[in-house]
Amino acid sequence: MTPLQRAARRLVTGHRRQAARLTGWVSEKGEPKSTASRSAVLAAAGYILWQTIDRSPAVLWILAAAWCIAAWRAAPKPPAAVPAEPPASPRDSIVQWLTETIGDRPGIHLYELYPTMRLLPGMGHHDDTALREALTTLDIPITRAFTIGDVKGRSGVRLADLADPPPSREEQPLPKGEDAGETACSAPEERPETAPSSTEEPTREKAL
Structure with a gap:
């Protein structure tokens, strides 16, 4: 770029x-x-x-x-240069970058985070859904609705959640619906699914 x-x-x-x-x-x-x-x-x-x-x-x-x-x-500052000693894992790298981007605020909303993520090398052409999936893949917790300054009720990443270790895949609850305050950033697997009814019982054949 x-x-x-x-x-x-x-x-x-x-x-x-x-x-x-x-x-x-x-x-x-x-x-x-x-x-x-x-x-x-x-x-x-x-x-x-x-x-x-x-x-x-x-x-x-x-x-x-x-x-x-x-x-x-x-606007947030452009991404800082890669340090001499890179983080141990991709998640550590994105956590470090998110921490620097958030600064002294309690977090960052997705509507603000996505344009900033596109400033990263190779991310300029990714849409909101692809960026959301990248955060999910790296186990970055996303809070459905919280307040930053005067902006309320939007989904984003909280600074306090970045310090916690990522939950295991088995312990993560299934999210329902779209992120709060967003329009088209939810991944397809986040939408509620309908399961077939389990109350149906096979009927017995009548004896001839």
Whole structure:
């Protein structure tokens, strides 16, 4: 991936994070009255900006530059260089990378993690399902719904879970449904399955 492509992906990731923060701020309290009031504030601010840009078009370039700078700062840093002594296993490697990516936060949501994973070598063309399967294969625990900052109710990886040893395959519960807050990132095997009824009994043949 070229430096220009990495920069573009970082801007897109930062843009998504800022948009999620605005959305989270609007519905932060979970009350219809509060949500309506904050939505009105955003609408009024947008109208004022629109009128200002209409009178002075140069303001648009200033706002666009300010937004791009904020998005660049909001995005996680690119993956660090491979250390001189690589981790003992692939899981240790991804755990180390996730720890550095999460930083001082309690975790990272999948909608933010996936674009960052695509910055890794060889992962740029993987879709959400393939990235989800890669995490599952490496025994990375995924919590269905938790809160990070103003964003609530989305699935992701918690920092505290990375320190625990991976559970055995036999002890892992079967997940049901899609991840919270996601649309198409669940692997096919995560969807609930329907089993045939076990109450049916074969009928006996009548004697002739």
